[in-house]
Structure formats: C-alpha cells, structure tokens
Amino acid sequence: MVLWRTPLRLAAVSLATVLLGAGAGAGATATAVPAGTPGPAPRAGTPAAVHGPVAGSVPGDPKAADPAGTYPWLSAPGLARAGYVEEEFYLTGDADAYGPTGERLADDVPYTTRVVVRRPGSPARFNGTVLTEWQNVSGGYDLDALWAPDQIMRAGYAWVGVSAQRVGVDQLREWSPARYGGLDVTGQGRFTADEMSYDVYAQAAAALRAGTGKVLGPLRARTLLGIGASQSAGRMTVYYDHVLPQTEPVFDGYGFVVGSAPGRRGGEPVFHVLSETDVRAPVRRADDEGYRRWEVAGAAHSGRFGQAYREPLLTRDLGAAPTFSCDRPPYSDVPLHHVIAAAYAHLERWVERGVLPPAAPPLEFAADGTKARDADGLARGGIRLPQVEAPTALNTGDNTGETFCVLFGTHLPFTGEQLNRLYPSHTRYVARVAAAGASAVREGHLLPADAAADVRDAASSDVGRDRG
Template identity: 70%
Template sequence: MPRLLRLSAFLPVVVAAGLLAAPSPATAEPVPVDVPAVQGPIPGTVPGDPKAPEVGDTYPWMSTDVDLASAGYVEQEFYVSGKADAYSLTGEQIAADVPYRTRMIVRRPANPLKFNGTVLAEWQNVSAGYDIDALWNHEQLMREGYAWVGISAQRVGVNHLRTWSPARYGQLDVTGGGQFNADELSYDIYAQAAKALRATSGVRPLGLLKPRTLLGIGASQSSVRMTVYYDRILPKTEAVFDGYGHIVGTAPSRKGAEPVFHVQSETDVRTPTRRPDDDRYRRWEVAGTAHSGWNGQAYRKSILDRDLGAAPTYNCARPPFSRAPLHHVLAAAYGHLTKWVQYGVQPPSAQPLEFNADGTIARDEHGLARGGIRLSQVEVPTALNDGINSGETFCVLFGTHIPFDEAKLDALYPSHTRYVASVAAADTRNVRSGYLLSGDARQNLLDASRSDIGKD
C-alpha cells in the first residue's frame, strides 16, 4: 500500500511552526480565488486505450482498475492552469500571480440522476513520493452517488508525474519554475482547482453534474496541509468549500464559518487531550482501526503493481494492516457533513477512546481498545485489530491484524446463529447512532452469514 505520512515525525514540526496556535484575524475584504483554465478530458483512461497523439499512448497515474462502467461511473483527467498566490506556513502571502499547471482526476456518475449532489475534492497525499487517492473508497462512494475529485497540488506528486509520463505530464509545474519548492502555491492551487468544479462555462470537469455541496477532504499529510489552509489562509481568502473532512491527521484550531469533521483512527489518538465538539467541529475516534489499514492496501496493490512495477512491501514487527474498516465510518461522516452544510443538522457526537492513568489507551481482555466508535469487527471480534505496530519505514501506521485461533473462536461463539445475531445487533446500534451506513451493515451481515464462525 502507498505510504502515508508518519504523523509522529511531522507533528512536532507543525507545533514548532505555530500552525496549531490561534490564527490571525480575517481581513475585511477576502482575496478572491481565481477560476483557472481547464483542459480536457485528456485522452486515455487505462492501459490498452487507443493511442492519443497529443499525449502518447498513456493513461492517468493510478487510474482505477475498478469496473466503473458497471456502477454507472466514468473516470476523466484534466489539466488545470492559472496563476496562484504563494503563502508561507504561517499564512503570510509571499508572492502573487505565479504561473502553475497541474492536473485533477475525476470519478463521477455518468448520469446526473445518479449524482447525490456532493463532490468530495481530495487533496492528494504525496508522502510516498507520488499522488495517492487515499480517500477513494469506491464501494461506498459509488453506492451513495458521490463525485470524487483528486487534486494534485504539491511539488513531490507533480514531479513524480512528470517523471512517470513525460508525454502526459511533462508540462506540469507547481513551483513557479523552481521558485517555490516548499508547496507555497499549493493552498491557492487546491482552492482554484476546486472552484473550477462549479464553473458553468468552458470545460466543465463534472460534465452535466450540478454540485450542491463541495467538501474539501484530505488524509494524513494532506489533512495537515488543509489545517494550515483553514487556520491561516482561509480567513484572508474567498471561501470555496462548504465543509471540510480532516481524516487521520490534524484539524483546525480555529472556529470558522465552515464545519469541520475530524475522523481519527486508533493509531492517531495519542493523548486524552482533545478539542471539544462544538457547532462547527466534530471529532470521531474509531477503535481498532489503523491510520493506513487493509482496505487501501488491498485496493491499491494491483494498481501499484501496474504503475510502479511492484507495490511496496513491509517487514513489520507485528502482522500489519488492521482490518477494522475505517472507511465505513468515513462514508457515514461524509453524509453527516453534507447534511450539516445543507440543513444545519449537526452530526452525532461519539464516545472517545479510553485512556489509562499512565497515558496509554485502555484495552480489554482481547487487547482491543476500549471506548470510541465500535464497529462490529471490534465489538464482535474474530481477530485482534488495533492501531499499533512498529518496524521499518511506515509500519507504525499500519496497525495489526492477528486472527483468533480456533479454540478462542469456539469459546467466544459456540453457535453460528449467535455470532451472526451479535454482528447484526452491533451494526444495528451503529446505524441507529449514525456511525455506519445501512449498506455496509448489510454487507457485514452477509459476510458473517457466509463465515464458518460458530459452525461445527
């Protein structure tokens, strides 16, 4: 799986830079966000498509291998260009009107009638040295009718694109010709690209879709960048997004006009000190989940085998990749965030993870975290899923998955019927609480029914 940012290494830098401190007050007249030029869709979607002379025989980096057509979806890529302002980490504007050229990739319903009205604009994560669509959880997003857009805003990701396919991406640049190599342009580029999604003239990246709600979302390193944007830059500039999803990373300290939904895996909860929920901020913590878990690993392996030659492998201290499905909770969170924006309906709060007096997360007799949102994979466990690991490179982010042995399973679930009923009961509670969508509860029930748990 692509590696996401090791937050334990990055957060001291964030704190030292003062990025989580109280932001500067807003100016009286917000700086407008320009509408960039959009070109596309760029020819080529997957390997084997007909050659396109203007870009060679190419396709988008990490083009999905999911069968979009059967779900009524399409994938298209666009070039985005314009002039962006440059900002320091403290929110100071240090340059204006710097030329840039980047790309966005769009996965959306082909039929406007299948569109739920919400666009998820993801700040592509680049901690692995290349763009990662970390929050493209295709099963949930396509089932619910979202449009997903991945925006390439940072130097590392764009430079990789240029190297990976000079024919397709060789003209991209987000550094102002090498003047701004610390992603000073990234904040305005992200906002401009998102603003293009609402354009009603010229090239329309969403086709005939008419977005009602535009949400900015980002995971890990991208969430940190979005925190800088929200706290330090957004108070001075035009608001483009209706709400924000900060996933497995930092979240703003400022209370602004736009609501912020902050979802943390068990890996990311390091302290019992938290920003309290309010009418513009909500935080959920999900027991048993990892910063970078199994779902993303399984999805991206075949794509990285194709585009890199081989997906990364890891030698971790414990069996890696928690299988507690954080993405199920994210799908529920996006729905709440949309209602929060559209109707002012605040999401439910959730119990936080519990801590011991020594500052460690409290655990039950199975080693599972206490408290937090408890999915059926944790509440009715068949394995140890947690957010803890160690070892080389990014193992610390992967959590652990260790299946229970047969004797333990037999002791916990002497009856298959009782096991299935327990899964259904746990999921029913989560659906009623607003932490789980009914579509994922149905799949959990089907998986439990097909399992051998409790059978002779």
C-alpha cells in the same frame, strides 16, 4: 510511456514526512511581502482555466485511447459497471504563495497542474456533492487515499483528486513525461516547499464550483466538500487556520481524516475522523457547533482496505508494489472507510440543512497514559464497528517496524479456543455481528448498506460452524 520503477525509494521517506507533510521542510527562495504592503483583493476563489479531458483511460479501454499510450496515474478500474466515468484535466492559473503561518509570500505565480475526476456518467445518478481530495504525497507520489469506490459510487458522489504539491507533481512528470511533462506547481522552481499549494487547491475547487471547462461534464455541484487524509489534512489545516481567513471561501464544509484539524472556529463545518493509530493523548478539542470529532476503535491509519485496493494498481504503474517488514502482522481489518462514508453523509446534511452530526465516545486511556484495552487486547471506547464488537481477531491501530509500519495497525486472528469461548454457534456469531451493526447504524456511525455487508460476510464465514 516511462514507468517509475523504484518502489524501494518509498522506504526512505521518514515518519516525520508522513505526519508533517512531504516537502514541508524545504526552503523557499522567495522573500515574504512586507506587512502592510498593498496587495490584490482576496481572490483565492478565482477558478483556474481548464484544459481537457486529456485523452487516455484505464489501460485496455479503447474508448478514450491516447495515441501516445498514456493514461492517468493510478487510474481506477471497474467504474463503468457502476455508471461512473474517469476523466483527467489540466488546470492553469496564477496562484498566490503563502508561508506555513499564512504570510503572503508572492502574488500571481503561474502554475499548471492536473485534476482527476471520477463522477456519475448521468446527472440522474449524481447526489449533488463533490468530494474534493487533496492528494496525499507521503509515499512520494499522488495517492487517492480517500477513494473508497463502493461507498462513494453507491451514494452518487463525484470525487475529484487535486495535485497540489511538488512531490506528487514531480513524480508524475518523471512517470510519464508525455502526459505530465508540462505540470509545475513551484513557479519554475521559485517555491519548492508547497507555498502555492493552498491557492492551487482553492482554485481547483472554484473551477468545480463554476463548472469551468465542463470539468464535471454535465453535472452541476450543489455542495463542495474539501477532504484530505494524513499529511493532506495537515496541509488543509494550515489552509483553514491561516490562509482561508484572508481569502474567499470555496468549500461548504471539510473532512479532515487521520490527521490534524483546524483550531480556528470558522464559518464552514469541520468533521474530524481519526483511527486508533492517530489518537495519542486523552486531551482533545471538544465538539462544538462547527466541529465534530470521531475516533474509531481498532482501526489503523492505513489499514487493509487501502492496501488491498491499491496494491494491484501500484504494481501496474510502478512495476511493483512496495513491501514492508513490520514487527507484528499488519494490517487492521477494521473498515475505517465505512465510518468515513457515514461522516460524509452527516457532513452533507450539516452543510445543506444545518443538522448537527451525532457525537461519538472517545477512545479511553488508562491511568498510565496508554490506551485502555479489554482482556482480548481491543481498545475500549470510541466508535465500535462489528469487527470490534463481534471480533474474530485482535485489530489495533498499533504496530512498529520499518518506515510506514507504525501506520498499518495489527491483525492477529483469534485462536480456536478464543472463538469457541466467544461464539458457541455460527448463528450466535452472525446475530452478534448483526446486533453490533444495528447499534452503530442507530448511533449514526455506520450506514445501513455497510452494516448489511458485514452481516453477509459473517453469514458466509466458518466462525462457529463446527459448533452448530
């Protein structure tokens, strides 16, 4: 197997690429189909053909060994203990190509891509909902940005990562030619700016819906949610606003996370979850019957959870994880993924039973246009998790420095003097964490299991112990 061992290449990715989407500026070589030209009936719901599962599993797992020694990129460890399995499939089909404002550029362009599936091994563990993630490629490779194992496996979701974009597929081909050399989402170089990505994503979802090729094993999907983070949310915004109206819907609802969200009022519900990093102005789209927006105080676009989980996997698969020199200590400890888990649960009920999710207060802005902060520097307003309501550190969504530092937020532990002022005893600290968690649960912004974990963490900490 060939390992891609140049993590410093990541530093060359510009902030514009992060926020606007990798590959978005590349030029297509095709000419748009003239307006009014007859074309095939809308068919973005056509399932792709499925091949697999592809041999090879987490390194060291002998149960699905591949003679070539390959395994899925960023293969997840520890699934079996939770009764989960990971499988990878190749998808082939003919996709339509679209421009960034929905103009159809070509019909029926051949492609081959892959999906990675993490699902309950038994139908009894499956909650019926498939989280279908548009893999993020801002770092130059496919990233399962919304894979949060504790929350996803606890709830019994199936998670599927779709490789829809050229940057991710090209890196896969370079990383393991033996496993991924046959992948192509450009029509053999005809479309290099991800014009085919929208239909590739939709066809992957249609295959999940139809159960094509047993891509979900023995499971049958009841609810299909499309999810994407950061640049992937941007790609999904184009899909929802401009491509979906021309095609057949395949998703029941959508989760747009730490990125843009559609402006169009569509038939499928849209949940929009933003960290403090991503809220840059006090002007927002208002909630309505098809749209909910949550903003999380103190959380970062890319906080500590994702860093801690993926660093060993990137070290395994790249040879070294990337490092960054930021102007302030990264990463925010506010667990945005806990709020995302609550949003999934609400989105599921919204789709299946028409139950509108609760609203959330917005982050507050000062008169000068900056985010309003309290005496400790914490953001005011927004969803307030225990890490903000019972703080032991300054967690913000802000930072500066090289490349991705602007997305990492800040974590500055409080001094002993600050902790003593806030918490006269350990018992008072734990009680404050418990109260904050209970409040967030009542408001619908936090799940009980995650609130209980916060209390356990507080109880095992040393905060206030020297004061009784």
